[in-house]
Amino acid sequence: MRFWFVLQQLALIIIIIASTTDALNNNETDHVSLLAMKSKILDPFGGGVLSSWNESSHFCNWEGVFCGKRHKRVTLIALSSLGLSGTLSPHVGNLTFLRRLWLDNNTFHGEIPNEIGGLYRLKVLVLRRNSFQGRIPASLSRCSNLMHLIIGYNNLVGTIPEEFSSLSMLKTIAVHHNNLTGGIPKCLGNITSLETLSTASNLFGGTIPNNLGKLKNLVFLGLGGNQISGMIPSSLYNLSNLNDLYLSFNDLHGSLPPYFGNMFPHLESLQLEFNNFTGQLPNSIGNLTKVGSLTFSKNEFSGKLTVDFSKLVNLVNFTIQDNNFLGKTFLINFNLSFNDFNFNLSFNDFNGELPLHGSFANSTAVSVYGNDKLCGGIPSLQLPRCPVKKLNRNFFFSSKRIYAIVGASILGILILISSLGFYLGKRKRESTTLELFPKESFVQVSYGELLNATDGFSSSNLIGAGSFGFVYRGVLDQFEDVAIKVFNLLNPGATRSFVAECKALKNIRHRNLVKIVTCCSSIDFQGNEFKALVYKLMMNGNLEKWLHPSQEFNRSEFNLFQRLRVAIDVASALDYLHYQCEPTVIHCDLKPSNILLDQQMVAHVGDFGLARLFHPEMGISHHSSSMGLMGTIGYAAPEYGLGSEMSISGDVYSYGILLLEMLTGKRPTDLMFVDGLNLRNFAGKVLKGNAVEIVMDPVILKSDIVIGQRDNCLIAMVKIGLACSKELPQNRMSMTDVSRELQLIKDVMFK
Structure with a gap:
């Protein structure tokens, strides 16, 4: 019995020694592989970035290298945005514990090595914004745990390998801005875990595969900037979780179905410009309540724009230039009270008088060129004056003239009362503002000064937008660089927000709170109420x-x-x-x-x-x-x-x-x-x-x-x-x- 006990102890010792030796060998494999990678990398700082990659310390302490606690094996390499160049060594395939590889925003070139397919634990591969060439290695299909493949902005050719259909955990394929050709692979429709598919700005042709409609988890679909033709397949309307649909700059045609806006309850951005779409915009577009950007420019859309936009409270970009829209109904139905960011109606066939309020009050936000039948609007839009309707000469001699005269008199009295009320209200508002920000504490600024400080509230000076207004960068002589928050008073809560902010900030001082410079409560040059807060600019x-x-x-x-x-x-x-x-x-x-x-x-x-x-x-x-x-x-x-x-x-x-x-x-x-x-x-x-x-x-x-x-x-x-x-x-x-x-x-x- 003692003999067998001794034999068991010897076997255990041998196993421990073998395991220790194996761990050391594996660690040495990582060590050698990292040095082989370094030999292929050109460091613009003369070894500054990778100077720690030497024998003086364990590789787990090297710059950009991270290891697991248990086995001290490399699990993450993060060398993003360091100005590195050179090639990616095939030895990277020996780092078998690697889970994430981040080399983005450098200038690496050469091919992505096939050996990378040996990284069966790899979850994240980020090589975007480099100069990698050649094909996407089909060997990546062996990385069965791969979740995010982000290799956009390179010089890759060929197409997406069919073998990728076996990557059952893949959530992101981002291969945009390369030189990929062929059709959009049908195999992508089999990767039902996909949440982001971006193949934009390549040379893909053919049609949109029908089976992409099976990707029920998809939130971003970017196929724009290719040579794709045909119609939008009906299966795509099954993608109810989409946030972004980008199909611009292709050769797509056909019309949008009447139910289009009902199929995408979460859509935030719809980009269809530079295609050959026809027909009217369906009224259901008005049901895209979360959308912030709608771009339909450079198509063949036609007819009247009858969409009810009143529910699109997040819309900041609406462009329909270079189509065949007509009529003036939209000028009545379009609720312009929510935003005035980018509104382009140029080169259509709209007619009628342009409003003076909302987006139409900002010449930097609205464009109406090429609509020869429009008139009125603010002077800076340079539209012709609208014709004045001639009064019927027989009016004063009609049998109802006495009623008209009485009505006019009553109207005059009402206008007088309204004017008095407006004057008293204005005095009250000014009094409230002075109470919020006393003259002796804050320098008073006018609407005109803020207008000049921001180049007419130009979109080039826009630095932020929120629920109640917009923030512009500006320069005021007495304060230099400032941030000017202009409240959108057409929003019912904006005035209350203005008062709340004034009350909260007027008496508090702390180095970690924004410093308010002054406020402005006045009227603009069109007679509309105007409120703004001026802060010190945070660079x-x-x-x-x-x-x-x-x-x-x-x-x-x-x-x-x-x-x-x-x-x-x-x-x-x-x-x-x-x-x-x-x-x-x-x-x-x-x-x-x-x-x-x-x-x-x-x-x-x-x-x-x-x-x-x-x-x-x-x-x-x-x-x-x-x-x-x-x-x-x-x-x-x-x-x-x-x-x-x-x-x-x-x-x-x-x-x-x-x-x-x-x-x-x-x-x-x-x-x-x-x-x-x-x-x-x-x-x-x-x-x-x-x-x-x-x-x-x-x-x-x-x-x-x-x-x-x-x-x-x-x-x-x-x-x-x-x-x-x-x-x-x-x-x-x-x-x-x-x-x-x-x-x-x-x-x-x-x-």
């Missing part, structure tokens, strides 16, 4: 642009330390509003777009248009906004949806969600949050495993501290975010505690 825009940058916004970096500083700034501002103001200020709409960053990246909380004032003896002030449900979906506290009063706990909840968004890079409304998954329980995974797994933005991971400290910092901040966003208001942290805890993290982690 680095809002936090939304840094967390979710567009292609036009090139951020240098926004790492974990910078995000921690912003989190501290916002917490400090809320602590001041909640506990150091008299009366207490409840913000009610805390979200990234309302956090502004100055030139030193110091955060300032802004947009107090929904703010409430709280007096302990009186409760919530009724002089503040009364807009119903406060806040924005995803950030508003859950108790608000049940009718609870606004409270500082609601602000704390919004802050918690904001903090988790800053750490994960995911919005609370992201489409990945379905079937019970939300931002809170997604971020909560950090408490059970690898902190890096919740980070969807590799820029977050760039910092000067060691990986262990970085992960501890992430975990500590996530805990605060979770504590702030608890379901029950009484269980949430106070902003005083949040501010203190975050400052402690900064002092300990970033000495």
